[in-house]
Structures are given as C-alpha cells and as structure tokens.
Amino acid sequence: MDIVEAKALTKDFHLGKTLIYALKGVDLAVSEREFLAIAGPSGSGKSTLLNLIGCIDLPTSGSIKIDGIDVSALSSDELADLRATKIGFIFQMFNLIPVLSAFENIEYPLLRKKIKHHMRKEKVMDALKNVGLESFATHKPDELSGGQRQRVAIARALISEPKIILADEPTANLDHKTGTAVLEVMKKINEDQGTVFIFSTHDPKVMSMASRIVQLMDGKVIS
Amino acid sequence: MEIPLDLKLAVRNVFRNKVRSLITLAAIAFGCISLIIAGGFFEDTFLQMRESVIHSNLGHIQIYKKGYIEKGSAKPFDYMIENPDEIEKLISSIEHVELITPRITFSGLMSTGENTVSIFCQGINPEGEQAISVIETVKGATSGLAIEAGENLSQNDMYNVILGRGLAKAMGSKVGDFIILVCNTVGGALNAMDMKVKGTFFTISKEFDDRAVRMPIAAAQTLLRTDKVQTLVVLVDKTENTDQVKKQLLYLVKDKDLELKPWYELADFYNKTVELYGRQFLVLKFIIAIIVILSIFNTINMSIWERTREIGTIMALGSRRREVLKLFLLEGLVLGILGGLIGIAAGTVLAYLISLVGIPMPPPPGATVGWTAHIKIVPQLLIASFSIALISSLVSSFYPAFKASRLIIADALRHF
Numbered sequence: 007m008d009i010v011e012a013k014a015l016t017k018d019f020h021l022g023k024t025l026i027y028a029l030k031g032v033d034l035a036v037s038e039r040e041f042l043a044i045a046g047p048s049g050s051g052k053s054t055l056l057n058l059i060g061c062i063d064l065p066t067s068g069s070i071k072i073d074g075i076d077v078s079a080l081s082s083d084e085l086a087d088l089r090a091t092k093i094g095f096i097f098q099m100f101n102l103i104p105v106l107s108a109f110e111n112i113e114y115p116l117l118r119k120k121i122k123h124h125m126r127k128e129k130v131m132d133a134l135k136n137v138g139l140e141s142f143a144t145h146k147p148d149e150l151s152g153g154q155r156q157r158v159a160i161a162r163a164l165i166s167e168p169k170i171i172l173a174d175e176p177t178a179n180l181d182h183k184t185g186t187a188v189l190e191v192m193k194k195i196n197e198d199q200g201t202v203f204i205f206s207t208h209d210p211k212v213m214s215m216a217s218r219i220v221q222l223m224d225g226k227v228i229s
Numbered sequence: 230m231e232i233p234l235d236l237k238l239a240v241r242n243v244f245r246n247k248v249r250s251l252i253t254l255a256a257i258a259f260g261c262i263s264l265i266i267a268g269g270f271f272e273d274t275f276l277q278m279r280e281s282v283i284h285s286n287l288g289h290i291q292i293y294k295k296g297y298i299e300k301g302s303a304k305p306f307d308y309m310i311e312n313p314d315e316i317e318k319l320i321s322s323i324e325h326v327e328l329i330t331p332r333i334t335f336s337g338l339m340s341t342g343e344n345t346v347s348i349f350c351q352g353i354n355p356e357g358e359q360a361i362s363v364i365e366t367v368k369g370a371t372s373g374l375a376i377e378a379g380e381n382l383s384q385n386d387m388y389n390v391i392l393g394r395g396l397a398k399a400m401g402s403k404v405g406d407f408i409i410l411v412c413n414t415v416g417g418a419l420n421a422m423d424m425k426v427k428g429t430f431f432t433i434s435k436e437f438d439d440r441a442v443r444m445p446i447a448a449a450q451t452l453l454r455t456d457k458v459q460t461l462v463v464l465v466d467k468t469e470n471t472d473q474v475k476k477q478l479l480y481l482v483k484d485k486d487l488e489l490k491p492w493y494e495l496a497d498f499y500n501k502t503v504e505l506y507g508r509q510f511l512v513l514k515f516i517i518a519i520i521v522i523l524s525i526f527n528t529i530n531m532s533i534w535e536r537t538r539e540i541g542t543i544m545a546l547g548s549r550r551r552e553v554l555k556l557f558l559l560e561g562l563v564l565g566i567l568g569g570l571i572g573i574a575a576g577t578v579l580a581y582l583i584s585l586v587g588i589p590m591p592p593p594p595g596a597t598v599g600w601t602a603h604i605k606i607v608p609q610l611l612i613a614s615f616s617i618a619l620i621s622s623l624v625s626s627f628y629p630a631f632k633a634s635r636l637i638i639a640d641a642l643r644h645f
Contacts, residue, residue: 062545063639083549090547097642101542105241110234115546117234162546 007074009169009202010036010059015068017054028054030225036204041196043216044206050222052206053174059204060093060172061085073169090118094163096173100155102147109134109143112162133161137191153184160191173205177212189215239559249528254568256524257618260517261572262579264614267513269580269604271506277600279468282496284364284373285432288462289471290478292489305335306415309457316461316485323477325470330357331458333449337412339442341400348396349440350410352449355382361464379404379428386445389427395439397429404428414454422452431598518621526625529561533633540633541641550634557633561626569618573611580604
C-alpha cells in the first residue's frame with residue numbers, strides 16, 4: 007500500500023485580486039521506505055504540495071490519503087492527531103521554539119502522549135544521540151549552529167516515530183558541507199528505520215541522494 | 230514535581246521580550262496599587278468618620294420609650310423613660326457593653342441679654358459622655374467631642390453649660406459668661422435658668438456645633454420639671470460588636486415597652502457618604518480593569534504577531550487549536566499573577582509607608598475639623614485587586630489567543 011496517495015490535487019490562492027493556481031492537478035503516490043525529492047524552480051508548487059501532504063493546508067480539489075486515511079473527512083482536531091502520530095516536519099528555517107532548549111524542543115511533541123516521565127527523558131536523549139548532539143541538550147537554539155539546529159529539528163520530527171517526514175528545502179539555509187551532513191543523517195534514518203522522507207529542493211547534489219525525484223513545473227508533475 | 234512544559238513555555242515566553250513584559254507588569258501592578266491605596270484610603274476615611282460620628286454624639290445604640298422614634302420629634306416629653314436606673318442595671322451585664330448613660334434632648338432659647346437664638350439642648354451625665362467621646366480604635370483620632378476653650382462639664386457641676394463653638398462664636402459668649410436658657414417644661418409652662426459657660430466644644434458635625442448646648446442632666450431635669458430621661462445611650466467596646474449587643478438588648482427589653490436604634494440607623498450623613506464613595510470606587514475599579522485589559526491585550530497581541538510562525542510550527546507538530554489557545558491564555562495568566570503579586574506587595578508597602586506619615590485632610594463637608602488620613606490595609610481589598618488583575622488578564626488574552634488558534638497553519642508558517 008502507498009503511504010501517500012494524492013489524486014488530482016489542485017490548489018488556488020488569492021493574491022490580492024489575482025487568483026494563482028499553485029497546483030493544477032497533481033497525482034502522486036509514495037510507497038514505503040522512499041527517500042523522495044520534489045524538485046522544481048521556485049513557484050512550481052513544491053511547498054504547496056508538501057503542505058497538502060502534511061495536512062497543514064487544504065486542497066481546493068482532489069484527495070489525499072495518508073496511510074490509507076482520507077484526510078478530507080477529518081476535523082481540525084483529528085488532523086492535528088494525524089500529524090502528531092504519522093507526520094514529522096523539518097523546516098527550511100528550522101523553526102525551533104527559541105525559549106526551549108534542544109532537549110525540550112525534541113521533547114515537545116511527546117508531551118501530548120501518555121509516556122512516563124523517565125521513558126520520555128530516555129527517548130529524547132536517544133534522539134539527541136542519534137543526531138550527534140547529546141552534549142548540547144541544554145543549549146537554546148540561538149546557542150547552536152545552523153547545522154546543529156537542523157539536526158535538533160530532525161530529532162524533533164523523528165521523536166514521535168512518524169511514518170513520513172516532510173522537509174521543505176531542509177538544506178537551503180545551510181552551507182554545502184553542513185547540508186550534505188544533515189542529508190546524510192536523514193538518509194541513514196531512512197535506511198535504518200524505514201521512515202519515508204519527502205523533501206523539496208532545487209539543489210542537484212541533494213537530488214542525487216534521493217531514491218526518486220518528482221519534477222514539478224507550474225503546478226504540474228512533469229516527470 | 231515536574232513543572233509542565235506548557236507552563237515553562239508560558240513563563241519563558243513572557244520574559245522573552247523583557248521590556249515589553251515589564252511595562253505590562255508595571256501597568257497591572259500600578260492598577261493593583263491604585264486600588265489598594267484608594268480603597269485603603271476610603272476604608273480609613275469611613276472608619277474615622279464612623280468612629281467620630283459614634284463618639285461625638287450618637288453612641289452605639291440608643292434606647293427610647295416605645296413610640297419615640299415615630300412620634301418623639303413632635304411630642305418629645307410624651308415618651309420618657311421612667312425607670313432609667315432599673316434598665317441600666319438590667320443591661321449593664323450584657324457582654325461588650327461598656328456603659329449606659331442617660332440623656333434628655335430638648336429645644337429652647339438661649340439669651341445673652343443682647344441676643345437670643347434657638348438652641349438644641351442636651352442634658353447629660355458628664356462622666357458617661359466623656360467616656361463616650363473617647364476614640365480608641367482609630368489611629369490618630371482622640372476625641373469625638375473636644376473642648377476648645379475652658380473645661381468640660383464634670384460630675385459636680387449643676388448650673389454650668391458647655392457651648393458648641395459655632396454657637397459660642399455667634400453669640401459672642403466666652404468662658405465665664407452667664408447665659409439664660411428658656412424652654413417649655415414637660416407640663417407646657419415656660420421656665421428659665423441662669424447658667425454659666427464653662428467651656429466650648431467641637432465635634433465632627435458643624436451643624437451640631439452651631440446649635441448645641443450641653444448641661445448636666447440634673448439641671449436639665451430641674452429646668453424641664455421632670456425626673457425622667459429621654460434616651461439611654463449605650464457604648465459598646467468595639468463598633469463591630471454593635472449588632473451582637475443589639476440582639477441581646479432586644480431580648481432583654483422586649484417586655485419593657487422600649488425601642489432602640491443602632492448608630493448606623495441614626496448616622497444618615499455617614500451612610501450617604503459611604504454610598505457615594507463606594508460608587509466612586511466602583512468606577513475606579515472599572516477604569517483600572519480597562520487599563521489592565523488594554524495593556525495585556527496589546528502585549529499578547531503583539532507577541533502573537535511576532536510568533537505567528539512558531540504557532541504554525543507547534544500546530545504542525547500536532548498541537549490542537551485548543552492547546553494553542555491554552556498556551557496563550559496561560560501567558561496572560563502568568564502576566565496577571567505576577568503583576569497582581571507585585572501590585573499587592575508594592576501596594577501594601579506603600580500603604581504602610583503613607584500611613585507612617587499620614588495625609589493631612591481638610592474638614593469634610595459639614596464638619597469643622599480636618600483629620601489625618603491613613604491607608605488601611607484591608608485583606609478583602611488585596612484579594613479583590615488580585616482577582617481583578619487575574620480576571621482582566623484572562624479576559625484580555627482570550628481574543629488574541631483565540632485568533633492565534635484559528636490560524637491556517639501553512640499561512641502561519643510562511644509568516645516572517
């Protein structure tokens with residue numbers, strides 16, 4: 007079964023008085039264990055597509071199934087629960103909560119789950135170890151470098167053991183070397199744990215690491 | 230115990246923009262301080278006024294012959310108490326009763342030979358009245374009825390009077406002068422008596438001082454040709470115990486053909502003042518609540534605008550809308566609690582410091598003497614101002630918090 011199944015997705019935006027067609031009928035199926043790159047120039051609809059898959063925006067028409075669940079029928083709370091259990095996010099700007107330490111940022115998604123205190127601490131420390139930041143647990147985001155921040159974000163995305171991780175331009179704000187290192191962490195997790203990664207990029211080096219590349223152009227899949 | 234991360238997050242977010250949060254806290258604290266100071270000032274004023282009213286003339290409870298309250302003003306001598314000593318003995322055993330003292334009140338004329346005016350005359354027991362005039366409960370206040378010149382009446386006096394200072398001034402009477410008192414006797418005949426001015430006095434009430442003459446009750450009884458008294462004034466150890474004593478009094482005198490009135494039914498001016506100030510204070514509370522609401526509203530609103538992307542992030546991570554709402558309400562609550570606590574602490578200290586010095590006040594309307602105001606620290610007022618801070622914080626953070634929880638996540642994430 008496909009983990010993501012999108013059919014005939016369209017998305018229109020109002021930008022002032024003009025209507026923008028960000029997606030014009032996109033079909034996409036993502037199977038388990040994929041490390042999928044969505045490529046295309048800016049404005050091609052990469053972010054919009056990721057937002058729709060991540061259930062943080064609603065399509066104008068078309069349908070999306072995540073792990074077999076049709077999300078169009080879900081309430082806002084049910085969507086939140088779906089995101090909490092099945093989807094992880096990695097953002098271009100890292101989007102860590104600045105007042106929380108690395109440890110607390112990773113812990114945050116777990117707070118809504120009924121996990122015992124010491125189990126939770128253990129889990130978060132493991133996650134920090136996984137991304138090589140165990141000695142930075144108490145650091146606040148502004149005390150970390152860009153690469154370290156993105157690794158905290160990866161650990162946060164992984165902590166609730168989601169099936170899919172969505173990453174919108176995860177390396178765009180990192181230098182090449184750090185970007186590659188972050189991507190390697192992602193790749194390793196994909197191989198070890200089978201977590202599906204869907205990420206957008208326009209960096210050819212990044213694309214070369216993907217197991218499949220979907221090319222978007224003007225809101226349509228071209229290959 | 231582990232501090233919930235939500236609370237940690239709220240506290241840290243509050244202190245993220247230190248200057249803004251401090252200004253907000255200052256606004257809340259300022260509101261609480263204003264309430265504590267203004268309310269404490271009113272309370273102290275009420276208390277001083279209450280005690281002055283009681284100790285200058287009213288006493289705590291007045292006992293009359295049945296019918297006096299309704300018809301006494303037209304026919305005062307028809308409602309006289311015949312056996313005052315017996316009643317005194319009966320009620321002096323009641324707990325909290327300090328003393329009982331008799332009075333006869335009547336109107337008449339006072340003449341100096343050159344001028345004649347109508348006066349309000351009180352026949353009193355000098356010792357009893359001196360005990361009544363002592364104010365012990367209020368800081369700074371000493372006497373409800375103070376002697377301005379000469380001396381107060383004493384137990385051995387007979388044909389002596391003391392005059393209210395307004396009356397003395399109007400008549401040009403000085404200590405040592407002789408005056409003539411003219412009035413109707415109980416039987417309706419005209420009677421007159423030469424009296425010597427022993428002193429002049431003043432009380433909280435200018436109206437009283439402008440017309441009042443006090444004389445020993447025995448002299449008044451001789452002038453009026455009676456051996457009865459009109460009123461028994463009861464002094465209670467603490468004003469707060471008035472109702473308790475009243476209840477027991479009612480029980481004891483129920484078959485004695487008597488009726489009684491506590492001070493608060495007699496102190497019309499005091500009651501109206503309390504009501505007037507009370508209304509003003511209500512307006513003040515309202516204004517302060519608005520100030521607190523606006524300042525917190527502004528803080529939370531700005532903070533939400535700046536943190537739109539963060540809100541998008543936590544919702545993307547699976548937080549429900551309700552949880553976002555809770556998070557921002559919690560921030561408002563943290564501001565309210567902190568501001569309220571600071572306000573209470575600062576307000577109490579300030580109230581204490583102001584009271585050390587005291588505020589000199591001019592005479593209130595209808596009074597002749599100014600007084601020194603203090604700020605009374607009233608526990609209910611502390612609780613009320615803290616509650617106002619808390620409730621207005623919650624009210625004002627609700628709308629911005631609700632707005633934050635309704636954001637479209639993808640839009641919020643695009644916000645810079």
